[in-house]
Amino acid sequence: MVTENYYQILGVSYHADESEIKKAYRRLAKKYHPDSDGKNKEMFQKIAEAYRVLSDPKLRQQYRYMGHEAFRKSHGRNSFYYQYTYSYEEKEEDCSGCGSCGGHDHSGRSSHSHTKEGHCGSCGEGRTREEEPDEIPPSSIRAAVHLTMEETLREVVKEITIQYQEECPSCHGSRKEPGTGGKVCPECMGHGRNMVYANARYDSGRREETCRTCQGTGEIPEKACHKCGGRGYIMVSQKVKVKIPPNSCPGQFYFFQDIVCEPGFDKELRNLFVIVLIDEHPHFERRDYHIHASMSVDFVTMTLGGEIKVTTLEGIVPYTLAPGTEAGTRIRLAGKGLPAPKKTGGGRGDIYVTLQVGIPKTLSPKQKEALLTFGKYMGK
Structure with a gap:
């Protein structure tokens, strides 16, 4: 089932300004408010969610770059704009290749279409962008890929x-119900373009822009197509496989060119922009590119010093504690964290582990006796 995007839910164009979005929200909120009949709770929640995103410039820009499906998934899993603050002001671009491979696409057909960088689009390899592209083409597809912390270090x-x-297979893009005609667009009077002024006095800043109502055609459907709702297109969902190179940073973009869609898809091949999102970890907490954790160490080792085993993304590594280490001490394992972007120097972040004293819940008689003897020597 195809999900309506936020613009469609509010019934506004992709270029709608803040006042248009607010006006549409108020109208729909009043119409579908649960207090009216109690049956519109789900629709009201959709309207509220759409307004919350489109009325916030930062979230709206994120939504624009990621697309509806990827944005909602990342929001629901708390892995994008709550855990990672992404800068849309920086335009620095640093692309690197991941090598070519190839021969077959994921629809089972032979394909040898390659990107400009020499990467085979059909096998899911692509160029790297550590920041968002200046402009994602309208025909491109946006998506998110979720990686575990361990997966960021290897190719997956x-x-x-x-x-x-x-x-739309019914109206073939005309937006009209088959068998019906069109009528002159009341917004542009059939011209397909509107004059826009910079101020209300109509004396400066005049420019022309494509009519948003008729999308520049000069006419609107007499009756909207039942299949696409008068949009001229339908949304299609499809599963594809993408190859993510090792050392992927949180928030990093990958660009895949000439992604081959389902069999029979003979229209313009679309480009795919994928953003890397990092899933929560059962043991580690991520803070930027550093990893934080805590572990219990027995009283004897904390007091006398010795070797402990610390869990990292690559496995267990030894670490030597100095005698007299206190509870709450934080140790650092340099270069054992997540990959960092090249603009910050590259490499990897660090792992910080806070040490706590592990208190045994049960003791044998000999252990109790030894502790009592130790307590006497300590003056207890």
Whole structure:
């Protein structure tokens, strides 16, 4: 089932300004408020969610770059704009290749279409962007790929769900119900373009722009197509596999060119922009590119010093404690954290482990006797 995006839920165009979005929200909120009949709670929640995102410039920009499906998934899993603050002001671009491979696409057909960098689009390899592109083409597809912390260090192949627009099979893009005609657009009076002024006095800043109501055609459907709701396109969902190179940073973009869609998809091949999101970990807490954790160490080792075993993303590593280590001490394992972007110097972050004294819940008679003897020597 195809999910409506936030613009469609509010019934506004992709270029709608703040006042248009607010006006649409108020109208729909009043119409679907649960207090009216108690049956519209789900629709009201959708409207509120759409307004919350589109009315916030930062979230709206994130939504624009990621697309509906990826944005909602990342929001629901608390892995994008709550855990990672992504800068949309920085335009520095640093692309690197991951090598070519190839021969077959994921629809089972032979394909040898390569990207400009020499990467085979059909096998899911692509160029790296550590920041968002200046402009994602309208025909491109946006998606998110979720990696565990361990997966960021190695090459992985992930299956993701993408959504893209396809011409409506019923109206073939005309937006009209088959067998019906069109009528002159009341917004532009059939011209397909509107004059826009910078101020209300109509004396400066004049410019022309494509009519948002008719999308530049000069006419609107007499009756909207039942299949696409008068949009001229339908949303199609599909699963594809993408190859993510090792040392992927949180928030990093990958660009895949000429992604081959389902069999029979003979329209313009779309480009895919994928953002890397890091899932929560049962043992580690991520803070930027550093990892934080805590572990219990027995009283004897904390007091006398000795070797402890510390869990990292690559496995267990030894660490030597000095005698007299106190509870709450934080140790640092340099270069054992997550990959960091090149703009910050590259490499990897660190792991910080806070040490706590492990108190045994049960003791044998000999252990109790030894502790009592120790207490006497300590003057207890």
